[in-house]
Amino acid sequence: MHTEFELVHxxxxxxxxxxxxxxxxxxxxxxxxxxxxILKTSERCNIACRYCYFFFSDNQTxxxxxxxxxxxxxxxxxxxxxxxxxxxxxxxxxxxxxxGGEPMLQRRRDFDATCEALIQGLxxxxxxxxxxxxxxxxxxxxxxxxxxxYNVRVGVSLDGPASLHDLDRIDHMGRGTHxxxxxxxxxALAAYRAGVLKRxxxxxxxINPNVDARALYAYFREELGLRVFDFLLPEGELxxxxxxxxxxxxxxFDCWVEEGNADLGxxxxxxxxxxxxxxxxxxxxxxxxxxxxxxxxVSSDGRLxxxxxxxxSTWNTPALKETTLAEWLAxxxxxxxxxxxxxxxxxxxxxxxxxxxxxxxxRFEADGGFDRPSSLCDGLxxxxxxxxxxxxxxxxxxxRLLNVLSID
Numbered sequence: 018m019h020t021e022f023e024l025v026h027x028x029x030x031x032x033x034x035x036x037x038x039x040x041x042x043x044x045x046x047x048x049x050x051x052x053x054x055i056l057k058t059s060e061r062c063n064i065a066c067r068y069c070y071f072f073f074s075d076n077q078t079x080x081x082x083x084x085x086x087x088x089x090x091x092x093x094x095x096x097x098x099x100x101x102x103x104x105x106x107x108x109x110x111x112x113x114x115x116x117g118g119e120p121m122l123q124r125r126r127d128f129d130a131t132c133e134a135l136i137q138g139l140x141x142x143x144x145x146x147x148x149x150x151x152x153x154x155x156x157x158x159x160x161x162x163x164x165x166x167y168n169v170r171v172g173v174s175l176d177g178p179a180s181l182h183d184l185d186r187i188d189h190m191g192r193g194t195h196x197x198x199x200x201x202x203x204x205a206l207a208a209y210r211a212g213v214l215k216r217x218x219x220x221x222x223x224i225n226p227n228v229d230a231r232a233l234y235a236y237f238r239e240e241l242g243l244r245v246f247d248f249l250l251p252e253g254e255l256x257x258x259x260x261x262x263x264x265x266x267x268x269x270f271d272c273w274v275e276e277g278n279a280d281l282g283x284x285x286x287x288x289x290x291x292x293x294x295x296x297x298x299x300x301x302x303x304x305x306x307x308x309x310x311x312x313x314x315v316s317s318d319g320r321l322x323x324x325x326x327x328x329x330s331t332w333n334t335p336a337l338k339e340t341t342l343a344e345w346l347a348x349x350x351x352x353x354x355x356x357x358x359x360x361x362x363x364x365x366x367x368x369x370x371x372x373x374x375x376x377x378x379x380r381f382e383a384d385g386g387f388d389r390p391s392s393l394c395d396g397l398x399x400x401x402x403x404x405x406x407x408x409x410x411x412x413x414x415x416x417r418l419l420n421v422l423s424i425d
Contacts, residue, residue, distance in 0.1 A: 049105070049346070051310040053112040055325045056094075058086045058131065060317045062118040064152055064194050067185040068223060070252055071118065076328040082318045085123055090319035091131050093337040095138035101342020102142045111139060115149040115169075116314075116325070121156070125163055132167035148172060150221065152186070154194060156201030161208045171218040173202045177233050178240075181225060206242075219245035226261035230268035238276070247284045252326045252378040255392055263396030267403045274407060289404055292371045293413075295421050311346050323350040326378050353387075360390050368401045370422050 060079040062069075071079065102108055113135060115128070123131075132147060139145050149164070153173040164171055175198055176182040183193025205218040220243055222233070237243045248269065250262060266285075273283055314322040319337045322328070332350050345351075359374035366372070374380060375391020382389060391397065409415060419425075 048107060049311060050107055050109045051112070052108055052110075053310055053312045054114065055116050055312070055314040056086070056113050057082070057117065057314065057316045058115050058120045058128070059117040059122040060084060061122060062152075063122060063154065064119070064186060064188045067187070068251070068256070070326055078316075078328070079118075082316050082320075084317070085127070086131075086317040088127070088130065088134075090315075090317065090337070091134050093319050094315060095134055097337045097342060098139055099142065102139070104341070104343050108143060110144045110146060112146040112148060115147070117151075119152055119155070120149055121151050121160065125159060129163055129166070132163070132169065136167065146170070150174065151201070152194065152198055153201030153205070154197040156204050158204075161205065161213060164205075165208070165213050165215070168215060170216045171205050171214065173198060173205065173218060173220050174223075175199070175202060175220045176222050176225065177228070178236050181228055181233070184225070185223075202241075217245050219243075219247070221247055221249055223249050224251070224262060224265055226257045226265045228265075230265045231272055234269060234272040238281075244278075244281055250285075250376075250379070250393060259393045259396035260399075261396065262393055263399045266396070266400045270400065270403055270407070286404070289371070289400070290408070293404065293408055293418060293421055311351065313345070321345055323348075323354075324377075327381050329383060357387060360388050363390050366398075367422060367424060368398060371401055372397060 060082045061084045062071075098111070102111075115123075115131075121128075135147065136145065147167055148170040150172040151174070153175070156171075156173075163169070174186070175195075176184075176186055179193060179195035182195040182198065186194050186198070188194055202218065202220065205214065208214045209217050220237065220241075222237075237246050248266075255262070269283075270286055273281065273286055312324070314325045315337070316322060320334050321337065321340070322334050323332055333348050335345070354377065357373070357377065359369050359372070360380070363369045363372070363374050372391070372394075374387075375393060375397070377387055379391040379393050380387045380389055405418060408418060
């Protein structure tokens with residue numbers, strides 16, 4: 018199962034919905050204000066997505082971990098974060114995403130106890146944001162009561178109508194899961210529209226570059242009535258040529274622009290447009306913006322991992338009680354990521370200041386590290402060009418864009 022949740026760039030937490038910043042990016046030291054944790058409350062799943070990076074990749078560390086997180090790990094996590102936040106007063110927001118596998122395989126009373134512990138231990142120290150990314154199949158009234166009680170933002174993984182979703186998102190008997198996922202999503206949406214849930218449920222869709230992006234966009238907007246949804250590029254091996262992903266994204270961008278709905282925030286395009294105004298983002302992490310986020314994983318056994326997708330045997334993975342937050346964020350992986358430069362092959366590319374060589378997920382190789390361009394390079398270039406033309410068309414000065422691109 019794909020369980021990436023919607024990470025939010027710190028600039029947007031202040032309600033800043035501007036597509037283009039009104040001021041040039043400031044030049045000052047990196048300021049870590051935002052920490053985002055992928056918390057593996059369950060390392061098992063009730064479905065078997067064909068593209069799952071967690072269970073069906075070379076990394077099989079989940080087999081060494083407990084199926085479900087325990088109260089002791091939650092207690093250790095709260096203590097680890099309390100101590101860290103005291104020494105890092107600049108951190109303003111802390112997002113904890115309940116992940117799996119399928120996080121709703123955890124007993125609901127244990128989920129409630131986890132939320133209670135996190136809120137009681139951390140909410141007075143930082144702006145605490147609790148989110149869950151689920152396949153939606155287990156959502157019911159009782160779970161919605163828990164989401165409402167603890168103000169948990171709900172994200173459902175859905176790849177489109179049944180004809181698309183059921184290609185890859187199958188259960189362990191090979192059956193499609195669309196009908197069950199839609200039932201859960203609609204229940205969450207109904208709870209939001211009735212005012213039970215205060216935060217609008219969202220959908221994450223893994224991109225299938227061989228489908229009609231316009232039809233998929235229409236399905237989410239018109240048939241399901243969604244306002245909060247986003248699309249995920251592959252992490253690692255591609256299922257099609259990079260140019261196919263590029264065509265999909267260009268068509269998707271045109272749909273977004275044609276609708277002209279400022280409240281409809283597709284994260285990928287907002288992040289890309291932010292890059293053209295000189296800012297960084299989670300999706301395009303190399304940039305001039307000094308406000309940064311740190312993202313890491315806590316496994317069900319209480320061990321820290323630098324990332325949920327990337328793994329390497331040389332990376333340090335201490336237990337929560339074996340390190341401090343400051344030490345962890347100063348470890349070699351985070352130092353390297355903070356200073357990650359574009360590969361030398363990218364130096365002559367006109368988009369390098371936007372792309373930065375691509376997302377680390379699509380650059381990493383076990384032997385060479387991050388020293389290669391994104392595997393999506395040939396697909397992303399047309400997307401950058403399309404966004405560039407759009408910004409010119411709405412009146413963004415060309416010299417400003419060229420300045421961001423460092424083109425004379």
